[in-house]
Amino acid sequence: MSVHDEVPGPGGGASRPNAGGGPGGKARFEDIYDQADPRAYFTRLEPLGYEIPQHAQPVFRRAAELRGSAGDAGARRPAVLDVCCSYGINAALLNHDLTMAELYEHYTSRRARQLSTVELAAWDKEFYEQRRRPDAYPVIGLDIAARAVRYAQAVGLLDLGCTDNLEEQPPGPRLSSALADVGLITMTGGGSYITERTFDALLSRAERPVWVSAFWLRTVPFAPIAETLAAHGLRTTADTTRTYPQRRFTDEREQRYAVAAVRALGEDPAGLEEAGLFHTVLYESRP
Template sequence: MSESGTEWSGAGDTEGIGSKTRFEDIYDRPDPRAYFRRLAPLEYEIPQQAQAAFRRAAAERDGGTVLDLCCSYGINAALLNHDVTLAELYARYTDPVVSGLTSAELAVRDKEFYASRRRPDAAPVIGLDVADNAVRYARAVGLLDDAFAENLELGVQPSPRLRAAMADVGLITLTGGGSYLTRRTFDALLGWAGRPLRVSAFVLRTVSYRPIADCLATHGLRTAHDPSRTYPQRLFTDPAEQRFAVKAVRRLGADPTGREEAGRFHTVLYESVPAD
């Protein structure tokens, strides 16, 4: 594992070389069906890749709740706390049988489904995302114990309710927001932490995690990562996105051979723990 300040394969600047495809049209629907239909052909898999690491981190946390950043429809919480796989969720939400249901009808089915798959070691999970409809759905079906639709990247402070929730957070998880979040969000959140906590983040190799790791260090957390081990995220949407990823990875000092050059985004796991 490389620690903050040494061997940062993700340290650098990627401005001016294009960008990854954005999926704003599927992130804030009343339910997750469009999300899974759109991402299924791209074989989006990072939540499943992260499942074991998040379960391990949750078991090692010093009590408290889990905060999933950019939680969307609560997929990380579903995989963390339930006996279910991402493949099963793809099958569930792309099944023609559910295509004619209203969002309310689907939510009733989902609440029963997740309750029946709940693990005995389930951890309390809260979620933060700018997508109000998505977090509302995740909470309605029981995946999140609480949910917050707030954008801390605007430089605002967390709401009083989110501040209170942060007092009991023992683990922060992240799989889908490393390309969009900055130290602003982490600094705003950790300023209200009330217990020792960990951060477990899967971040695309196209962006630098160094600014966030430096921010976490100011809050007493030491960050480590293994740049030699990567986790696939999804297929590229088109050749232009692949060219962007390959250039970005190279600019940040890493080698895209066998990874981005082979057709998929890849991530690195960064784990931050109290320095003492």
Template sequence: MSGLDSGGAARGKSRFDDIYVQPDPRAYFTRLAPLDYEIPHHAQPVFRRLAAERAAYGAGRAEGLVVLDLCCSYGINAALLNHDVTLAELYERYTSDTARRMSTQELAAWDREFYAERRRPDALRVYGLDIAAPAVRYAREAGLLDAGFTDDLERVPPGPELRAALPEVGLITLTGGGSYITERTFTALLDAARGPVWVSAFVLRTVSYEPVARRLAAYGLRTTVDTSRTYPQRRFTDEQERRYAIEAVRGLGGDPSGREEAGRFHSVLYDSRPGPAR
């Protein structure tokens, strides 16, 4: 997740821009730990399952699949997808006294060894896209991303490097970035894609995904969602943010009782695959 505003940021939601422009992820985990930011934990088994299904849909070989993680920040989703590690372990690791004493270069070297030892045999190639350049750079240095891009697709078309990489992508993932990117980003990505691209997006209930779903339909992707199942994202930072979320959910026809009213943002999972329009 990147909290940097790229044109689609929700007004009333707290901003975390400062933790995405640090040279490494220690501030990210330190700041988000008290808020119980947990959506990557919920996404971990979902993305693993969908990656296997997408690989079977295509050539039938998982090693040929490339995943593009939008708003990838420090490569957290890539870490959880490709390595035997949990989000709780990452919180413990990056807020530890050991990590606190390291320089960024030492931390990156420590991470490269850590992730190499825990890399899964079914690991996939993962590309990351985020306008927070320091976060993407670190994810590359730690060995979490096979390629990283910082193109702001809300404002400009893909650059030559990203455009050259997009035909390889078979699955696009998103956790937490739905408040900051719009259908413009998905249009830019799918215009340059080749072959069927699936999209799996965890989107806050405070945000309408309908404009994105309509745009994906223009590329032959049918979007499904189970609105009865929600995934807690994080605690609210304050009462003002809680009131904003409750009002936003109600404004979209949702019921915040037991979810946002209880003190947390909640997301729903949108799954887009090739298929007939609804």
């Protein structure tokens, strides 16, 4: 695709092997995604150079600003729904004067290692309060990792945390109620594990126009998602002349998987996955 090409609508999608589960060859990190606090998450991912939330920070801030000025006269400020929110990293970068490097430094510091989870949460609450931006947006987090979501809400990163598994069931009462205020859906991870079912469940219960900004791994087709978004009146565009690195591969097996998956989707891994990094494409979906 060329700059800002439209993603195929209904009939233009490709099949998605391993949808809803971890694809063969891709490393899984379940042991760090749902701990009582984020220290293991940052300790494990720092050596891999996990950086996609940092790339997303200016994109999500701009999308939230544009969505907020797009209308809904008289309504409350549109909320941001972060899908696969984990410990609230995107919310931290969206609403606070912080960088991903500073979060790594914070959570891998000597002081952080010495604290209990309760003590760390108290420190984090103060840490984020001191860096809160005056233009902060209400953020709802969605992730099946209950402990991670609970921590993010406890330290003030999420206004509401929900753990509904929309791949298997419709939104529960809390999430359904919260969706009334959602104007922007963001996502930087989870494309290998969730499908169009999650997006359909969210948009089916939206009460105001919803935009979507998603950084999607090149190893997974976005077309099935775009088809579902199109059915809800959203047109998806992407600048595929630019990619955003996610992280380094854990080993050669993971790299072989990624290179093969990208080629299977008709894309060229030269200089990207072949150079040792997962890469994402930014997809923007709007009415």
